[in-house]
Amino acid sequence: MPEVTPFRAIRFDYNKLEGDFSSVLAPPYDVLDQADKDALLSHSDHNIVAIDLPHIPPKSKGPDEVYAQSATLLSQWLADGALVREASPAIYVYHQTFEHEGKTFTRKKFIARVRLHDFSDGVVLPHELTFGGPKEDRLALMQSTKCQLSPIFGLYADPENLVHQALSATVSQPPQATATMNHVLNQFWVVTDTGIIDTVVTSLADKNIYIADGHHRYGTALSYRDWACEQAGGSLPEDHPANYVMFVLASMDDPGCVILPYHRALANVNIMQVLEAWQGGVEPTSADDADLILHDGAGEVVAVKFTNRAALRKLAPDHVEPWYDLDAAYLHSYLIDDLLQNTLDSKPKVHYAKSAGQAKRIAENESGVALLVNATPMTHLRAVSDAGGLMPQKSTYFHPKLATGLTINPLE
Secondary structure (H helix, E strand, C coil), X not given: CCCEECECCEXXXXXXXXXXXXXXXXXXXXXXXXXXXXXXXXXXXXXXXXXXXXXXXXXXXXXXXXXXXXXXXXXXXXXXCCEEECCCCEEEEEEEEEEECCEEEEEEEEEEEEECCCHHHCCEECCECCCCCCCHHHHHHHHHHCEECCCEEEEECCCCCHHHHHCHHHHCCCCCEEEEECCEEEEXXXXXXXXXXXXXXXXXXXXXXXEEECHHHHHHHHHHHHHHHHHCCCCCCCCCHHHEEEXXXXXXXXXXXXXXXXXXXXXXXXXXXXXXXXXXXXXECCHHHCCEEEEECCCCEEEEEECCCHHHHHHCCCCCHHHHHCHHHHHHHHHHHHHHHHHCCCCCCEEEECCHHHHHHXXXXXXXXXXXXXXXXXXXXXXXXXXXXCECCCCCEECCCCCECCCEEECC
16 A cells, blocks of 8 residues: 655745745646746746756757756755755645635645555556656656656545544644645645654555546656666665655545546537437437537537447447446547547547637637537546546546645655
8 A cells, every 4th residue: 555755855945935935836847838937937037947847848858958957956046045955854735725616625735755656556546548758858857856846646535534634733824835826826834743744644554546647757757766776776775765756645535626627629520520420329418417518619509418328338348347437438439439430531630628618719720629528527537546447538637737846856
């Protein structure tokens, strides 16, 4: 089962920032471009993006010197006191308060290290397929800085709310630092009390950890561990930092842990073509009862319900049982990859969108159809992962994104 531990993080000196670190945090590196980086650095030349995004785009490895520059900058910030190393091992409570559909939510989390496990061990579980892509950029950055800069977002089951009961005394106090980023309030507390830490660690000792976001980062951490083993002559001490990875951990039972839908848009196809291809697989229904809503650039809207889920078992007989309940599996494997592809001359290009508005704009620009899906329930995510399966790509969208720069995990 998972080994969750406190660690001596590298972090910004909150006193120098007067408790507000809005100017030094950044969104995840993989959603940023050069203009975003420039904008963040215009607010502070100590924004973490200066270290965390040395090469743009980060989909491929850049020149060696850009990673060396990140390492140099990290050392300089430690030397000038902008960054400090925690005096004793800690866990870090991290809350994000945000608005969604007219309601206010607070997603309650904490940051700690977790011992690395191969997915085959069944301790840390992936939840969905990911698009293939090189990890060389992140690995080069870790090798140069000897640090993990971006956390992985993980989930655990805690219906009794034991973890946050243990942390209740901490969060009843004013946070030690706050930041507002993209209309989200981020609050932060440092916990060094060994009694509280032990209670949190014990509460998670018999639970799986599910990766919500950061599958590629986890894979990169495994690669770094293997590289560190080679550098050390073939093995590392059990307590070596490279055997661990930094996680932001949230309870999947927390009402603030909201899963939003990842909508789709099909290019160069119209609603009539889609509905004709999907005969026998869907039927019209009301918007309130819909499994899927189709919307084209001209404003035509059709709500449908899935009617032939049994077909999915014949098309894809080798999946785990909970997989067949997934709307995304039905949409891709049956409606798009089977019915639509066999009706059209070629499979239409599928775009992914984080909002209904974005999906509609893509449909309009691409002469296509927006597919507005329902959010995947947390129970489905857990059931598929526990059974050893993987959900289709982009089945979940966890909002808001985690901030980068709260903590840095030293790897030596």
